[in-house]
Amino acid sequence: MNKDFLYNEIAGGIAGQIKNGILKAGDRLPSVRTLCQQHGISMNTAKRVFLELESQSLVDSKPQSGYFVSRLPYLKxxxxxxxxxxxxxxxxxxxxxxxxxxxxxxxxxxxxxxxxxxxxxxLPIAKLKKEIVLATRALKGGGVEYESLQGNLKLRRMIAFRSLAWGGNLQENDLITTSGGMNALAFCLMALGKPGDTVAMESPCFPGTLQLARSLGLKVLELPTHPSTGIEIDALKKVIDKINICLLVPNFNTPMGSFMPDENKKEVVALLSKHNIPLIEDDIYGDLYFGAQRPKCCKSYDTEGNILYCSSASKTIAPGYRVGWVAPGKYKEQVLKLKLVHSISSASVNQEAVANFLKTGRYxxxxxxxxxxxxxxxxxxxxxxxxxxxxxxxxxxxxxxxxxxxxxxxxxxxxxxxxxxxxxxxxxxxxxxxxxxxxxxxxxxxxxxxxxxxxxxxxxxxxxxxxxxx
Missing domain, CATH: 3.90.1150.10 (Aspartate Aminotransferase, domain 1)
Known part of the structure; x- marks a missing residue:
């Protein structure tokens, strides 16, 4: 078994017992040596398990005594x-x-x-300042000229490369850069809907998205949402004939912070595909996970180009740079036409700076x-x-x-x-x-x-x- 998978599995099992109350606050956990014997793992792997649990503040280490379950009121x-x-x-x-x-x-x-x-x-402000200077030196004309319509090639390559971490397997040509995440969502809604159409969203939902939909003449149908697992799929099934578009934030949405399990993502993708309803997926918080690995997206399970995947650098490094992107699947030409009409080009210097920052290990x-x-x-x-x-x-x-x-x-x-x-x-x-x-x-x-x-x-x-x- 892959070592990374093994240590994540063991850490996840212990974390689950703590969160479910099986292991109580103050309980002593097995020693590193005992964990090695129980699971047939090396000392280094066992230490990684405890480091992961410590990073989640689920356990405390006490010198000469071992590891103990943290006393966390939030669990209650x-x-x-x-x-x-x-x-x-x-x-x-x-x-x-x-x-x-x-x-x-x-x-x-x-x-x-x-x-x-x-x-x-x-945020890494000092490092980004340096990247802005380097970008003006590297770009033709110091960055004053228009970018290509799809956007900065280096940035699209870096986003495509990083999509491997969540199973996206995007290519640079799949992506279009935008002026922030909201601009990406706006292009998608305009490409898919017309006044009077209904878009389904989580409830509660980010107010900017609600305002955007209403400004385009769209009706918003709010879906029952669990604070931990996101929308209730049975509720979506009941209204499937009433909606034209679905817009979701499966990974750590605002304001609830819910996180849709992988099996739910698969089911939502299959359901919407069956009814030929496009899904706009806003993954703006996906890189801000607290666990051991980057979560998958609905786009990870898209085989038909039915999902328009949106994200940006606004929640991770630079809200004011307004650097976003969309992988619009089979709706690419519609989104490109809208970008040409509404933007012509994205901000070249900011895109280049973000691309360079992503390319290094600094990100x-x-x-x-x-x-x-x-x-x-x-x-x-x-x-x-x-x-x-x-x-x-x-x-x-x-x-x-x-x-x-x-x-x-x-x-x-x-x-x-x-x-x-x-x-x-x-x-x-x-x-x-x-x-x-x-x-x-x-x-x-x-x-x-x-x-x-x-x-x-x-x-x-x-x-x-x-x-x-x-």
Whole structure:
């Protein structure tokens, strides 16, 4: 058996026993030597197992004593409820609330729990500055000329190469670069839909995607979504005849952070293919996994070109560079025509800089540190919430991404909580932002992509105190 697979399998088995409560907080785990004997593995492989469990903060090592299950309050925090939206498409957009929240972007005087991107303090800014300089030197005319319509060749090659990690097996010619992830989604929706068509999405869903669909005259049908495993496939089957397009974020979506299991991805791909319904897959958070390996995508199982795969560099290295891409499958020509009309070309210098950064080992090094920080933040957030928020507060248990979904008792209105919190220089994203229906008023999304500090911990505790006063 492959060594990497073996150590992942053993670590995954122990992690599962911890999360399921079979192994309790404080329980002592087998020693490295015992693990070797039990599984017939080398000392190095056994050590990798414990390093992986430590990286997930599931175990603690004590000198001269061994490894013990961590005492993590978040393991006892109940999950939020499965969403139960109406099966009828709605258009009740909370425009005023969304505008109010996003007006806070860039404000240094606020603690921005509300904006779902990693803080600049967690991004490789100095290295990217160097790449921008090198890009202007390498590109013809210093980067002032138009790129080819499909986009920077080096960037497309790097994205295609990296797709091997999730079973995408993309080729450079399969890809088209865009001005960020939202631009990629917009091209896909315009290529596939016409006013009056219905697009199915998770519920709750990123407000920008909801606004985009509505701006194009599309109806949005929200699907019941489990906070851990994503959309309920039986619910999708029931409405399959009502929809023209499906748009999903299978890996660590925002705001719930749900993660669709591989078998669910396969089933969704087969179901939509059978009914000839295209799937737009937004994989913007796929590289931000907390586990041992990069998760597969729905595109991994696409044999007919029915999936339009979208992603970008916005959540991993450079939100402001607006570098995105799409592998549109059999809809490539439609997307290319739209790019020609709406963009002509993407930003050549930014694409070249990102391509060069991906080509070096610096990107992987950065990702490892970023993933570790996000996972540690998630655990710190939930520990603080368990200790300082109102009794009965529920939190999601994301396995990656930058979002934490918090659900309060029904009596707590997070739009009112926002108004109280902003007076204390705290900005949150109320749950009502993430739907076109009257639901999630007692929920909120918190961004875990902020550097942990005493000040941040204080602000989170303060938010819990305010929640008790709503």
């Amino acid at each position: 925090t109940p999950l939020p409820n499965v969403s139960r939206p109406s099966t009828v498409a709605h258009e009740n957009e909370p425009e005023e609330l969304i505008s109010k929240i996003y007006a806070n972007m860039g404000r240094d005087d606020l603690t921005l729990f509300s904006i779902g991107v990693p803080s600049g303090d967690l 992987e090094n950065h990702l490892r540190q970023l993933r570790r920080t996000l996972q540690e933040n998630y655990q710190r957030y939930v520990q603080t919430i368990a200790e300082h928020f109102p009794e009965g507060t529920k939190t999601s248990q994301p396995q990656g991404g930058v979002a934490l979904w918090v659900e309060f008792d029904k009596r707590i209105d997070t739009a009112k909580l926002y108004e109280m919190a902003i007076k204390h220089q705290i900005s949150i994203a109320p749950g009502r932002m993430f739907t076109l229906q009257n639901q999630f008023e007692n929920c909120m999304r918190l961004c875990i992509g902020l550097p942990w500090s005493d000040k941040l911990a204080f602000k989170l505790k303060q938010l819990g105190t305010l929640a008790k006063m709503v």
